[in-house]
Amino acid sequence: MPRLHALAALLAAALVLPLAAAEPDATPAPRTTQQVLDASGPSDWRTPDPDRTLYMDLEAGRVVIELAPAFAPEHVANILVLAREGFWDGTSVYRSHDNFVVQFGDADADDPAKARPFGNAKTQLPAEFERSAQGLAFHTLPDRDGWAPEVGFADGFPAGREGADGQAWMAHCYGALGAGRNLEADSSIGAELYVVTGQSPRQLDRNITLVGRVIRGMDLLAAIPRGPEPMGIYEKPAQRTPIRAITLAATLPEAQRERIEVLRTDTATFDAFVESRRNRRDAFYKRPSGHVDLCNIAIPTRTPDEGED
DSSP, X not given: OHHHHHHHHHHHHHHHHHHHHTSOOOSOOOOOXXXXXXXXXXXXXXXXXXXXXXXXXXXXXXXXXXXXXXXXXXXXXXXXXXXXXXXXXXXXXXXXXXXXEXXXXXXXXXXXXXXXXXXXXXXXXXXXXXXXXXXXXXXXXXSOOSSOSEEEEETTEEEEXXXXXXXXXXXXXXXXXXXXXXXXXXXXXSSSEEEEOSSOOGGGTTTSOEEEEEEEOHHHHHTSOOOOTTTOBOSSGGGSEEEEEEEEGGGSOGGGSOOOEEEOSSSHHHHHHHHHHHSOOXXXXXXXXXXXXXXXXXXXXXXXXXXXX
């Protein structure tokens, strides 16, 4: 009889073990990008400051640009003067370089007889390729980058830095807004601007002053017909894309401003968003990559009360 009791005890234990092993994993399932955004709260989003937001009106629609005074304060200040005084009204996109940039401003700037006056804007500025990383809140990405010791987001812009005590700079990601210059480092004033419309030309980082980025309307710029080789500059004025106006949002009544929110880049929700891009887990992806490039993280925008764009 004792042996029977012992055997019964062993059988009971054997029955319990599989049940314990079959308990569901307490670790929550990874979320997709859409699930992360759907679960976001109001505090995860921000409204762009109208005092540093430009509206570029084309015949095809409006492009919304957010300026970056934390990285290029003197250029941004000059751009605000130019916008307030209507410098770009009636100008054009006169260059569209395939897989590179579109450029806009005064196509006759090199002709003293035709060039537009700069009004109260400054005609000489220092190069603002980089700034001290000290005092700049920097949200670092987990992955390595071939163009900078550290990459992440600062003030809502993709950026690189040489550690917390080194230099920091904006990155030439898709949609970045830069100030065109000549050979001299300090030859830009923000009157001639370009937007990256192709593969991110990161070799330009720390070589040109970046002043902001497009947060809505990249589809309008990307659809502009390409100009001829080698530079994409149109040969005939009729080929250019007219710019009706470039307006500072703060100069318009609030009811006429664009309703737009941008996902903040300094929150746990943004970290989850980055992870969802690093390891895609929707039905299409069979093998998560475990890595994401800085410029592959497109910061989401949405219209308030109407969900994600």
